[in-house]
Structures are given as C-alpha cells and as structure tokens.
Amino acid sequence: MCGIWALFGSDECLSVQCLSAMKIAHRGPDAFRFENVNGFTNCCFGFHRLAVVDQLYGMQPIRVKKFPYLWLCYNGEIYNFKQLQKQFGFDFQTLVDGEVILHLYNRGGIEQTASMLDGVFAFILLDTANRKVFLARDTYGVRPLFKVLTDDGFLGVCSEAKGLINLKHSTSLCSKVEPFLPGHYEVLDLKPSGKVASVELVKFHSCKDEPLHVGCDTVEALPSAGFDLETVKSNIRILFENAVRKRLMAHRRIGCLLSGGLDSSLVAAVLLKLMKEINVNYPLQTFAIGMENSPDLLAARKVAAHIGSEHHEVILNTEEGIQAIEEVIFSLETYDITTIRASIGMYLVSKYIRKKTDSVVIFSGEGSDELTQGYIYFHKAPSPEEAAEESERLLKELYLFDVLRADRTTAAHGLELRVPFLDHRFTSYYLSLPAELRIPKNGIEKYLLRLSFEDSNLLPKEILWRPKEAFSDGIASVKKSWFSILQDYIDQQVDDLLLEKAAEKYPFNPPKTKESYYYRQIFEKHYSGRSSWLPHYWMPRWVKATDPSARTLKHYKSDTQE
Numbered sequence: 001m002c003g004i005w006a007l008f009g010s011d012e013c014l015s016v017q018c019l020s021a022m023k024i025a026h027r028g029p030d031a032f033r034f035e036n037v038n039g040f041t042n043c044c045f046g047f048h049r050l051a052v053v054d055q056l057y058g059m060q061p062i063r064v065k066k067f068p069y070l071w072l073c074y075n076g077e078i079y080n081f082k083q084l085q086k087q088f089g090f091d092f093q094t095l096v097d098g099e100v101i102l103h104l105y106n107r108g109g110i111e112q113t114a115s116m117l118d119g120v121f122a123f124i125l126l127d128t129a130n131r132k133v134f135l136a137r138d139t140y141g142v143r144p145l146f147k148v149l150t151d152d153g154f155l156g157v158c159s160e161a162k163g164l165i166n167l168k169h170s171t172s173l174c175s176k177v178e179p180f181l182p183g184h185y186e187v188l189d190l191k192p193s194g195k196v197a198s199v200e201l202v203k204f205h206s207c208k209d210e211p212l213h214v215g216c217d218t219v220e221a222l223p224s225a226g227f228d229l230e231t232v233k234s235n236i237r238i239l240f241e242n243a244v245r246k247r248l249m250a251h252r253r254i255g256c257l258l259s260g261g262l263d264s265s266l267v268a269a270v271l272l273k274l275m276k277e278i279n280v281n282y283p284l285q286t287f288a289i290g291m292e293n294s295p296d297l298l299a300a301r302k303v304a305a306h307i308g309s310e311h312h313e314v315i316l317n318t319e320e321g322i323q324a325i326e327e328v329i330f331s332l333e334t335y336d337i338t339t340i341r342a343s344i345g346m347y348l349v350s351k352y353i354r355k356k357t358d359s360v361v362i363f364s365g366e367g368s369d370e371l372t373q374g375y376i377y378f379h380k381a382p383s384p385e386e387a388a389e390e391s392e393r394l395l396k397e398l399y400l401f402d403v404l405r406a407d408r409t410t411a412a413h414g415l416e417l418r419v420p421f422l423d424h425r426f427t428s429y430y431l432s433l434p435a436e437l438r439i440p441k442n443g444i445e446k447y448l449l450r451l452s453f454e455d456s457n458l459l460p461k462e463i464l465w466r467p468k469e470a471f472s473d474g475i476a477s478v479k480k481s482w483f484s485i486l487q488d489y490i491d492q493q494v495d496d497l498l499l500e501k502a503a504e505k506y507p508f509n510p511p512k513t514k515e516s517y518y519y520r521q522i523f524e525k526h527y528s529g530r531s532s533w534l535p536h537y538w539m540p541r542w543v544k545a546t547d548p549s550a551r552t553l554k555h556y557k558s559d560t561q562e
C-alpha cells in the first residue's frame with residue numbers, strides 16, 4: 001500500500017504543486033520521493049512508500065536499465081509476478097512485484113499488461129520513447145485512483161482526491177477531479193509540451209469474466225467441473241483457500257480484522273491455517289472493536305479461541321466514536337451514511353493496530369456480502385435472477401462504498417489491506433454459478449458459502465451460521481445500535497429548520513435526515529462542490545427502507561433473540 005501522485009504539463013512551479021502530494025503522506029510512512037521526468041520539466045512523479053516487499057530496491061518511480069524510457073508509479077500487489085516471470089522468461093532487476101508491469105508492457109502492450117495482472121493495483125506508466133501515458137486500475141478498485149484532466153491537457157493523478165483538489169493551473173483551479181473507473185485503462189498521448197490528450201478509455205475486465213491470468217495461477221485448473229452441489233462446494237473451498245494463500249506475499253507482519261461475522265472469521269481461520277503450513281514464525285494477531293459486550297466482540301472472542309490467534313480487543317466508547325467523525329469523513333472523501341457509520345470502528349481499530357502492534361499487512365472480509373448475497377434485503381429479491389443482477393451491481397460499485405471504506409480507514413494509519421473475497425478467480429467462479437444456487441435459503445443469507453465450509457471444522461458452528469450483522473451495528477449493543485447512538489448525538493447538532501431547507505442548499509443527493517445533513521456539512525467543509533463523487537447513497541433494495549442499517553429491516557435477528 002503506497003501513495004502515488006503525478007503531474008503532466010503543469011503551468012505552475014512544481015515545487016509549489018508538490019505540496020499537494022504531501023496530502024497523501026499517510027499512505028506511505030516509510031519513505032518519500034519526488035522526481036522530475038527527463039526532457040519534460042513540467043512533468044513529475046511523487047511517491048509515498050509503505051515498504052512491504054523488496055525493502056532495498058522498492059522505491060518508485062520504478063525504472064530499470066533494460067527499459068530506460070519507462071517510468072512506473074504503482075500502488076498495489078501483483079500476486080502472480082513470479083509465475084509471469086517464469087512463463088515469459090522475464091529478467092528482473094529488482095524483487096519488486098510491480099516490475100513485472102514494465103516487462104509485460106514491453107512484451108505485449110497495455111491491454112495484455114492490465115489483463116494479465118492478478119492482484120490489486122492502480123498505476124501510472126510513462127513511455128517517453130513512444131510519448132504515451134497509461135493509467136489503469138484493478139477490477140474492483142481495491143486500490144484507489146483519481147485524476148483531473150483540463151481542457152488544455154494538464155493531467156494530475158493521485159491515490160486520493162485530496163492530493164489533487166488544491167492544484168493550481170493557469171486557466172483555473174482544477175475542478176473536475178474524478179475517480180478513475182475500476183477495471184479500465186486509459187491511453188493518453190504525451191505532447192512535446194508535457195501536456196496530454198486522452199486517446200481511449202478501455203474496459204479490460206468485467207467481474208463475471210474469467211480473468212486472462214488464470215494460466216498463471218497457483219491453481220491452474222479446477223479438479224472437477226459441473227454444478228452439482230458437492231463439486232461446487234469443493235471448488236469454492238479450493239479457490240478461496242488459493243485466494244488467501246497468494247496474499248501471504250509480504251516482508252512485514254500479517255494481521256487480520258475479526259468482527260466475529262462469517263466473512264472475517266473465514267478469512268482469519270483460513271489465513272491462520274495457511275500461515276502454519278508455511279511455518280510463519282510469529283502468531284497471527286486478530287483485531288476486534290466494539291462496545292463492552294457488543295455482539296461483535298463476543299463472537300470474535302469465540303473465533304479467536306477456536307483458531308488460536310493472538311487476539312486484541314479495542315473497546316469503543318461513544319465519545320471517542322463521535323469525536324472521530326470529522327477525521328473519518330476527511331479520510332473517506334464521501335458523505336455516504338452507511339459508509340461513514342461503518343468506517344468509524346474500522347478507522348479506530350486501524351489506529352490501534354498502527355500504534356500498539358507491528359502488524360502492517362491486514363486481511364479483511366470485504367466483498368463477501370456483495371458477492372455471496374449477504375445483505376439482509378436479499379431475502380426480499382423477487383427472483384434469483386434479480387438477486388444475481390443486484391449482486392453484480394453491488395460489486396461494480398464497491399469502489400464507492402465498502403472498498404473505499406476499507407482502503408481509506410486502513411491507509412489513514414499506514415496499513416495495507418488485503419481482501420481475498422475479491423480475488424478475480426474466486427469472484428468470477430462464484431458469479432458463474434446458477435442464480436438459484438446463490439440466493440438465501442431457509443431464511444439464511446450466504447447459504448452456499450456457509451454450506452461449503454460446514455464440514456471443514458475451521459469455525460464453530462454458531463459462527464459459521466451466525467446471521468448477518470452490519471459492521472456499524474455489531475460494534476454496539478443489541479439494545480442500542482451504533483446508528484441510534486449517532487442519531488441521538490446529531491439530533492442535538494442540526495436544527496430542524498436547516499433540514500427543512502436541505503434540498504435548497506444541497507440540490508444534488510439532498511440530505512433527508514439530520515444524520516445525513518451533519519455528514520454532508522463536514523464533507524462540504526473539506527471538499528466543497530465535490531458532491532458528484534458520490535452518485536447516490538447506499539440503500540437496500542426491494543424494501544421500503546428509510547435507513548441503510550440492517551437493524552431497521554424486519555428480517556433482522558440479533559444473537560440474543562430466539
């Protein structure tokens with residue numbers, strides 16, 4: 001996990017512009033480099049490094065003797081770089097996984113490069129010989145990327161929007177900062193002046209398509225095909241274990257977030273099993289956050305005892321959670337209600353990990369709810385086909401919601417996030433299954449995923465079949481959920497009259513509640529006029545919901561209810 005930043009065709013002094021690069025310093029606390037591009041005095045790269053692999057030669061932009069005309073700045077991990085090196089006979093100069101991007105590009109161009117990478121990534125590749133700039137981002141946008149391109153060809157690119165919004169340019173302040181779309185690459189021509197012109201934006205991978213890099217995976221072919229239940233369950237186990245295994249690539253200590261829900265518990269259990277198999281010489285640290293005796297804390301304690309992890313609990317108090325709201329919104333760059341609620345706990349547990357432990361590479365369960373239909377409202381889907389469509393929609397929008405939350409809350413504290421449920425191979429297989437197999441059954445969401453691990457003894461039965469609990473609610477008590485606590489506090493902060501006039505003040509995505517008004521005010525304080533970054537609020541479908549919390553839906557049952 002790093003912070004990348006680059007400018008092409010800047011009219012302003014680069015030493016002034018580079019102050020913007022310091023806005024993302026939290027993403028790479030180990031080192032910083034600012035480098036001008038030879039022959040293009042108004043083009044430069046900025047890089048904040050979190051050293052996870054090749055601590056000696058891992059600084060960026062990456063340049064190698066074989067391709068002196070290529071410059072690469074990337075944020076991410078390429079899990080199949082060794083397999084690609086072996087398959088194509090690449091001669092690496094460093095131990096950095098991202099070096100493979102240079103070799104792939106030289107061999108087959110940008111389309112093959114983006115399609116063959118098994119991992120999470122956002123990158124800027126400059127080819128001065130052919131005067132091209134390339135931008136690319138992984139399928140689900142696990143690694144963030146923002147850009148601004150003015151009419152006269154000034155380009156700014158950054159891991160987070162906050163590194164672009166204060167850039168100066170001769171025509172105006174750079175206003176149209178926007179997220180770069182996941183699963184896409186863009187080709188831009190580099191003019192002698194250092195300015196650029198966009199040539200094409202190409203979608204190189206969809207979540208349903210089997211990735212091109214399957215042949216360069218540690219599990220090349222599944223032992224059996226077909227959709228009979230036993231085969232499907234076996235394939236789910238094989239591919240999920242493979243997804244966790246490939247993410248063990250790290251020279252820093254690995255830890256795992258553990259809420260005690262199905263997703264994080266499965267990740268932690270499989271992770272610990274695989275760490276033992278390869279004789280990792282330290283115990284797995286797991287981390288839970290919640291108020292005293294909250295459902296998440298109790299469940300996580302059970303899981304940690306079962307798998308044998310070194311477990312840490314962070315006790316959340318109401319005041320601390322409320323005090324964190326503004327810094328959380330600043331980190332997130334969103335005003336989405338459910339994203340902010342769920343981020344507070346994750347932000348504070350990440351803060352604890354950075355301050356109190358030496359774990360840096362953090363595994364988590366993001367992506368499972370979207371992929372395996374884990375949200376409570378999937379019980380109300382009119383048909384399996386509509387449920388399948390909704391699942392795909394949620395996956396495509398992850399970069400606006402859960403993946404955004406998971407990246408920003410961990411990156412704010414210099415941690416690197418790993419999310420095995422969003423493995424390209426695992427997700428494409430799961431989405432290829434008949435729609436009927438993937439829906440909730442017997443009143444239980446994620447039924448197929450649970451069933452697949454039922455005989456594995458990885459988790460206690462009551463955890464494997466524990467009902468869905470929204471992260472923002474599970475950290476509080478059953479009697480009073482986190483969203484109720486937040487609303488009670490905010491009710492005193494926002495006047496009724498302000499809410500009545502909310503649509504006039506904020507015509508785009510107007511706040512409908514005092515809570516959303518409060519969040520919007522803070523967002524506008526830091527990112528005035530950027531409300532289009534959030535196209536719509538996250539809300540459940542097929543139900544008349546006025547609040548995104550699972551606890552407001554009729555199907556919800558807490559652990560203490562019979």
